[in-house]
Each structure stands twice: as structure tokens, then as C-alpha cells.
Amino acid sequence: MSAAGQKTPKSVEERVDDLAATVAQDHGDIEKLQYQADEATQRADARDVREDLQGGRLDSLETHVDVDRAMIMELQEDGLLSTKHAAELEVALRTSRKIGVAIGIVMSHLQVGEEEAFAFLSSPARTRTASCVTWQRSWSSRAMSACCRP
Numbered sequence: 001m002s003a004a005g006q007k008t009p010k011s012v013e014e015r016v017d018d019l020a021a022t023v024a025q026d027h028g029d030i031e032k033l034q035y036q037a038d039e040a041t042q043r044a045d046a047r048d049v050r051e052d053l054q055g056g057r058l059d060s061l062e063t064h065v066d067v068d069r070a071m072i073m074e075l076q077e078d079g080l081l082s083t084k085h086a087a088e089l090e091v092a093l094r095t096s097r098k099i100g101v102a103i104g105i106v107m108s109h110l111q112v113g114e115e116e117a118f119a120f121l122s123s124p125a126r127t128r129t130a131s132c133v134t135w136q137r138s139w140s141s142r143a144m145s146a147c148c149r150p
Helices: 012-077 083-110 114-122 125-135 141-148
Strands: none
Touching: 012 083, 083 114
8 A cells, every 4th residue: 555545556477467367266166056057957957857757647546447347337237346345445445545545645755665665654752753854844733743743
């Protein structure tokens, strides 16, 4: 600084050095952002694959539901199945679908296979409750209450 409190202008070399340092820092920031973007793309691609698989499973389940309903109707029309039994089968099919949905939710959230998800849902209520506590931050309160119900 000069005696009057004013800054002394930087030399050309100092300005070039400052610009080079800024460029180097910006380059590092750009590389970091590119890395983060690549990671985000990979996560999105993995999510898309999971969604495609789940969509295929849903299509398969819907096909099975249609086949099951058609079989129930056919058995009823042939007189081999009473109305009461047909209603009981419909309830059983709805329950089975709900269990399948619950298994799918657990599989997706815990990143486990079908058998592990079924074992989790089949475990005693206190074990599920303890595990649900670890889910608390990522599940809605409605999902938590359904999960932790004794």
C-alpha cells in the first residue's frame, strides 16, 4: 500500500499468477462436479433398472390376478365352486397381493431379496419394531405405523 492508503497495482506477473491459481481451482471444482454428476447418473440408471424390474413384476402379478379370477369364474360357472368359496378365494387373493406389495416395499427399502424380506415380515412384532426404528427417518408415519403394528 502506498502512503496515502491506496493499493499498489499488481504487476502483470502477479495478475497472471492469480488468474492461473483461479483457473486451477476452477478446474478442480469442475472435475469434482463432473464426478458428482457421474455418480448421480449411475444412481439414476440403477434406479431405472430397478423400476423396470418392478414394472415387469407388476405386469406379471396383474396377469396372474387375471388368470386367477378367470379360473374362479370358470369353476363357479361349472358348478364346482360355491359363491361362498369364490368369495373366500377372492379374499385370499387380495391378501396375497397385499403381502406381495409389503414384500416388495421391504425388498426395495432394505435392498434385500424376496426371502429375506418375507423373513423380516414374518419375524415377531418386537423384532420388526426394533428394525422399524432404524427406518424412521426415511419412511412416512403411515408406513411406519403399518410396519410396526403388533
